[in-house]
Amino acid sequence: MIEYRIERRSGVSTYQQIVQQTKQALRLGLLQPGDKLPTAREVVELTAINPNTVLKAYRELEREGLVEPRPGLGTFVRRSLARPEAAADQPLRAGLVGWVDEARAAGLEREDIAALMASVLEQRFDTGVTPAAAPNEDKGRNG
């Protein structure tokens, strides 16, 4: 069962820490569909955080379709976030490795690359651009 580690001074809200740690466990396959999350009581007894915070985090995970409450039984994982496409031996990762090498060769530092990546992610995800709506706009670097 997952055990949450709460960092009080991290600047990330407590409920977000629970959401993120749960998702991380789902991505890494540490939590699988059917697994039970700890009860709010169990979480707060160990972490000394507010129970409503745990419930808020679980509601958020439920809204995203990742977990479901079963009355009287607890909260259970519905689906995994482990993505086979992101595994070490898959082309997506190899493509990214190639691109990072290219960026380093061009003289970018680690921070530059992280900033560039964050900026592109923001542009592609936060402005409502979907892959279908803008299929080839970014192909320039390949040609």
Place this chain on the structure above:
Amino acid sequence: MNHPTDSQPAHSGPALEAVGLGLQYQGGWALRNCEFQVPLGRVCGVMGPNGSGKSTLLALGARLLAPTEGELRVLGEAGDTPELRSRVGFVAQDKPLYPTFTVAETLRLGRELNPHWDQEFAQRIVDQGELSGKTRIGSLSGGQRTRVALALALGKRPELLLLDEPMADLDPLARHQLMGTLMAEAAEHGTTIVLSSHILAELEGVIDHLLLVRSGRIVLAGDPDEILDTHLLLTGGGDLSQLADHTVLESRSTGRRTTALVRTGTPVTEGWESDRPSLENLLLGYLRSPALDTTTPSTHSKAAA
């Protein structure tokens, strides 16, 4: 509503409700014009400097003091009845226990006096601290006495727990352990917990409701996240007069830069960099804000502490 509640009675209003609440000592007001509600099932932090009126507020809730004006309804009740007292647990700042009693005798007292006494639960809290039942209260350390006082209050299985500076004497491990026990109690039974402290670090992440007391007045009340959503910390080279549309609680200038804490419903963009304040920024801002300086005579609030 967020907690499973198996043994809660019909009362569904706020756990605490103050209407025009004031308490006067000879020559001064410890609390004045207090209006607030603490909803059921919340963990409420009563914060404020020493002598601001926190202890007075909790003692009014425990019916150890009666208001001079207005009222403080507790679980819907305006008066003081044995029935109400059996539903409210209170731990005073000085943790009053009988020094000649042993730990076991103290728990026995709790069992004899309280109809809903949960011996197993009280015993578990004492055992967690590795206290022997044969030890006399008078020979316990401050932190151990706090543990017994909390066991006595929690063993009552109250609907409302009022704790005055409960964590002050505890080492970090015991504090974490007992706070975990309190949170588990809130999660399992929907117990409303109201606890005072002047140390934010003790309460951050623990409380989902806040009462900030300054010189006998409630200057902030509500869900801390919601309160933070309506405040901005502004930094810039601009002029404060640009912020006329907002309530400036506090501002300070160093060289060409000005920092201001404002209460606002609308974003401020031009010439100012704006951040969401931390809870600490917010509390300090409210405690220092000249705009809120009501200069209530508070010389006697110490007497209530």
